[in-house]
Amino acid sequence: MAADHAAFSETEYAQNAPASLQSVLAERIRQIQIHCFYPEQDEEFVDGDLAIAAACYATEAFVQATETEGAMRIVPESWPWMAVTWRPKDQRRNLVKAGALILAEIDRLDRAAASAQKEERHV
Template sequence: MNNRYDGTNGNGYQPMPTNSPKIPPGPDTPAPSALDGIGLIRLERDRQKACEGWTAEGDSTYRNDELVRAAACYALYNTDFRDLALVADSLWPWHLSWWKPRDRRENLIRAGALIAAELDRMAAAEGSKSA
């Protein structure tokens, strides 16, 4: 199933340029090199929200495992599993212009942030069912 979108992700967001800004560090923000894996993932998720405009409301519209599939693409990219045709054509849920793999460390951080977004989306969906 190919759910690629043409120009937006279906939520009205336009893709950000590849040189999207990093969150300016606040006075209490540790340098990324001082953070553990969870801290790096949290920092990336915060960057996605602050700099790229991703929101819980936007994430709540996903119904076809888009966040999980994107996370899998980033997690698999720098491994021995390098069937890029499979990643690009079967797993990547959005327009290919949004596929911006980097080095192994950055891709794993992105994958973790996307998984965190999916977990938050699931928790919010469960909360709205019980309310």
């Protein structure tokens, strides 16, 4: 079994991307194209809003897995935006939304780090 894992490469994984990865990437693209959540706008969320939103959707998925009462009915107190924007769905969809929001936050952090490095070089 260990030999099988050793032969597994990033390229192979990318070429044979599972439905989960494809779904998360498609959701991130949808967030940009349909909802106009452009990377430039993500720069405004410096207080961890994207990560908190992702955590809310992931928590909702957990609640759906463990409870039948209360799931999808209550906007989490930590939801960073207006209540009307809280739109949970089924467990898998909530995890996909969480993954896409995490990607957005990682991208935002990477852009901020690159910008900071660029500024340091010009000082």
